[in-house]
Amino acid sequence: MATASQSSAQSISPSATGYAPVNGSSVYYQVYGEGSPxxxxxxxxxxxxxxWAHLLPELSKTRKVxxxxxxxxxxxxxxxxxISHAALASDVEGVMDHLKIDIADxxxxxxxxxVAYQFAIQSPGRLRKLVLISCTHKSTGWLPEVTNAFKALKPELFENSPMQKAYEAVAPDKTKWTSFLNLMFASAATPFDLGDANVAxxxxPALIIAGDNDGLDKIELMKTYQLLGGGITADFGTVPRSQLAILPAQGHRSVVMQAPTILAxxxxxxxNG
Known part of the structure; x- marks a missing residue:
């Protein structure tokens, strides 16, 4: 999952970095820019x-990122x-508490x-707007070949990968790489469902962005969009609060790299709104 824009990471530096003490551990964060969080x-x-290196320079011009x-x-x-969505969403809220942020996009x-879906479900009072890029709130939101691939993950597939190199460049304890992978593999292989009723x-307001061939089941994605208020005939009523964008000729790894489109x-x- 290498990114073509890693070279742009040097184009902007955070105004602050730190560790938020949350849930008996600590979570690293970087802060860029000023404005609405x-x-x-x-x-x-x-x-x-x-x-995020390719998006941070522009986003931080008008926002506290x-x-x-x-x-x-x-x-x-x-x-x-x-690894649990509920615990990770709680960690995010802990970072907000640490930085004294009441509400954020x-x-x-x-x-x-x-994790963003889970945060919206369990901490609705802390959320203003939600952007969801090539993701799902349940395992069945992926196509079967994706869920099968999750079950076949093993450490050797990541050997000398861009992910391993990025981890080893910054991790506080590089010896934990395989342990970290195994924990993530167990999570990926475990079916999850945050609940259609909870999403509804x-x-x-939510913005869903997906690639047309990013591994998401587009029928399930459309159902999710409907749960969030979309999928209506806007000419016959009010334009929904949520939005859906399908980027053509994009897979899962490439969709987030479409910086100009994602930023727009x-x-x-x-x-707006």
């Missing part, structure tokens, strides 16, 4: 730079705590998007 949640095995590294990822220390990609109760959608959605 926007929290970024990365994909599985990613660091902040791998996932808080990029978080979730449990065991990047600079956040390894923990043998079971939250954007998540893939694994981070599932999300009142925050996010900026319009977050700044």
């Amino acid at each position: 926007l929290i970024l949640l990365h994909g599985a095995y990613y660091t902040i730079e791998m996932n 808080i990029a978080v590294e979730l449990q065991g990822h990047g600079r956040t220390p390894f923990s043998d705590r079971k 939250v954007a998540g990609f893939s694994f981070g998007g599932a 109760k999300i009142t925050a 959608y996010m900026t319009s959605f977050l700044n």
